[in-house]
Amino acid sequence: PRICFINKMDKLGADFYYSVKTIKEKLGATPLVIQLPIGAENDFVGVVDLIRMKAYVWNDVKDDMGAHYDTVDIPEDLQERAEQYRAELMDQVAEADDELVEKYLETGELTEEEMRAGIRKLTIERKAFPVTCGSAFKDKGVQPMLDAVVDFLPSPEDVPSIKGFKPGDESVEIDRKPVNTDPFAALVFKISTHPFYGKLVFVRVYSGEVKPGDSVYDSTKSKKERVGKIFQMHADKENPVDSAEAGNIYTFVGLKNVSTGDTLCDEKNPISLESMTFPDPVIEVAVEPKTKADQEKMSLALAKLSDEDPTFQVKTDEESGQTLISGMGELQLDIIVDRMRREFKVEANVGKPQVAYRETIRKAVMNQEYTHKKQTGGSGQFAKVLMNFEPLDTESGETYQFVNEVTGGHITKEFIPSIDAGVQEAMESGVLAGFPVVGVKATVTDGQTHDVDSSEMAFKIAGSMCFKEAAPKANPVILEPIMAVEVRTPEEYMGDVMGDLNSRRGNIQSMTDATGVKVIDAKVPLSEMFGYIGDLRSKTQGRAMFTMQMDSYAEVPKAVSDEIIKAQRGE
Numbered sequence: 001p002r003i004c005f006i007n008k009m010d011k012l013g014a015d016f017y018y019s020v021k022t023i024k025e026k027l028g029a030t031p032l033v034i035q036l037p038i039g040a041e042n043d044f045v046g047v048v049d050l051i052r053m054k055a056y057v058w059n060d061v062k063d064d065m066g067a068h069y070d071t072v073d074i075p076e077d078l079q080e081r082a083e084q085y086r087a088e089l090m091d092q093v094a095e096a097d098d099e100l101v102e103k104y105l106e107t108g109e110l111t112e113e114e115m116r117a118g119i120r121k122l123t124i125e126r127k128a129f130p131v132t133c134g135s136a137f138k139d140k141g142v143q144p145m146l147d148a149v150v151d152f153l154p155s156p157e158d159v160p161s162i163k164g165f166k167p168g169d170e171s172v173e174i175d176r177k178p179v180n181t182d183p184f185a186a187l188v189f190k191i192s193t194h195p196f197y198g199k200l201v202f203v204r205v206y207s208g209e210v211k212p213g214d215s216v217y218d219s220t221k222s223k224k225e226r227v228g229k230i231f232q233m234h235a236d237k238e239n240p241v242d243s244a245e246a247g248n249i250y251t252f253v254g255l256k257n258v259s260t261g262d263t264l265c266d267e268k269n270p271i272s273l274e275s276m277t278f279p280d281p282v283i284e285v286a287v288e289p290k291t292k293a294d295q296e297k298m299s300l301a302l303a304k305l306s307d308e309d310p311t312f313q314v315k316t317d318e319e320s321g322q323t324l325i326s327g328m329g330e331l332q333l334d335i336i337v338d339r340m341r342r343e344f345k346v347e348a349n350v351g352k353p354q355v356a357y358r359e360t361i362r363k364a365v366m367n368q369e370y371t372h373k374k375q376t377g378g379s380g381q382f383a384k385v386l387m388n389f390e391p392l393d394t395e396s397g398e399t400y401q402f403v404n405e406v407t408g409g410h411i412t413k414e415f416i417p418s419i420d421a422g423v424q425e426a427m428e429s430g431v432l433a434g435f436p437v438v439g440v441k442a443t444v445t446d447g448q449t450h451d452v453d454s455s456e457m458a459f460k461i462a463g464s465m466c467f468k469e470a471a472p473k474a475n476p477v478i479l480e481p482i483m484a485v486e487v488r489t490p491e492e493y494m495g496d497v498m499g500d501l502n503s504r505r506g507n508i509q510s511m512t513d514a515t516g517v518k519v520i521d522a523k524v525p526l527s528e529m530f531g532y533i534g535d536l537r538s539k540t541q542g543r544a545m546f547t548m549q550m551d552s553y554a555e556v557p558k559a560v561s562d563e564i565i566k567a568q569r570g571e
Helices: 016-025 076-094 098-107 112-124 142-152 292-308 330-344 413-426 456-474 491-503 532-540 558-569
Strands: 004-006 031-033 035-038 046-049 054-058 069-072 129-133 162-166 169-176 185-194 198-207 215-218 223-226 229-234 237-240 249-253 263-265 283-289 313-316 323-327 348-350 358-361 365-374 381-391 400-404 440-448 476-489 507-514 517-525 545-555
Touching (some): 016 031, 031 112, 035 076, 076 098, 076 112, 112 142, 283 330, 365 456, 413 456, 456 476, 476 491, 476 558, 517 545
Parallel strands (some): 004 129
Antiparallel strands (some): 035 046, 162 169, 229 237, 381 440, 476 545, 507 517
């Protein structure tokens, strides 16, 4: 269910009635016009409420921010049009159910309460969409739009019980009703940083109630935390409340170790809600502070920003020592850099965007042996491993698997995790171009220990070197991120758009018709999509639009792979 808000009514060329028409023709939706604008462009002053048949007029008072408006009679020049649109609205609303139809046919009129109930029913059933209007920048029309959210969109009472499972056992399903009397359950959906309060944790409370000073259980991390303050946010203002109740959104202060996607609950009645899944970053850029004074501030800023956004990651390149930031796209990283400058006063130099390539193996290497032996006086180092490395199907989301098949105690159990850690460490840098390696099943089958010289470090080195020696024999290849791209374009530009996608190594998946446009679905390598928005606009006179999201990783063609390897090696 959704509500339409036609914004920027104060801008040059604003046309409310044309916008309503495009909702029908281009989106194929049924608009319920519940407001009409009073004036347009520079003369936009308010809206007509077609349910109450009253006008709301805003006065341009300085520092008022649109907080106050006057409720007056509908202007005479709009009276006839308002009555016409109200009659059309009642015709639509009467179809919501049989009782309203019967009442409308008998009396030719519906009460305000009946109209609101009918609009709400049509909205929740997604048969129609209420249309409001205003100017968000000048805060005109915002209050009636928010009232429409309350009146017509589903409330927590319309939502069925939330389903979760027993922590650690997904086979045991648990229900929580959206009432205060059920045990507490909430999901962390956002984290931000406040200059005074520090970490702000945004939660949606699905059931139960919690008050400042109460302890909550983070079932995702199996940790107990204490809630300091509880706020309800209004724009950038924090309004303290005495309790957080079922069905609402709140901000908690005082939770130190919580992350986005965690479940907070009652420790005596634990539950794990369906967590949020975040794709791996596919693009990265190098950043460096412009001055030494910015170095520490930049590290602090990046740590806080990565805490807020799980799709944003920070790492240090071991060879160059550069700080690399990675995310889901150019725009996201541009915003991160801009926030560093605005919020943390950090000026940084930013490199060119780089694609987050991966490496994998295509052939199994069996019985790879490595012995780590070092004697430097005193106790030495000794570890011997025999391992198999096989390609692993990553479609399920699993990128690495480690199996222990050692029998007879040839390798002490305490050293097995060290072998695993060594392999994973070696996989951080592939043999072709130094990209992280994915899609590997590592199996340790045999080995040997020494009573005195064997250690966790020795077996970690053995595991790491065993993989490094096996990888070149395993037919390693480079993988690149493939994006699912959807382009919506007028039909006359379809040939140019498809030709451009093909030139970018795109694979056209389908072409379908939507209202007034052609929809092209394609799979395109991310490396070919840099600057695409500008090219698309120039080819279609700005009339096409596109979206893209991460789809999968695929092997890079050999010619492209050779170029990538040369670039990485500086050849």
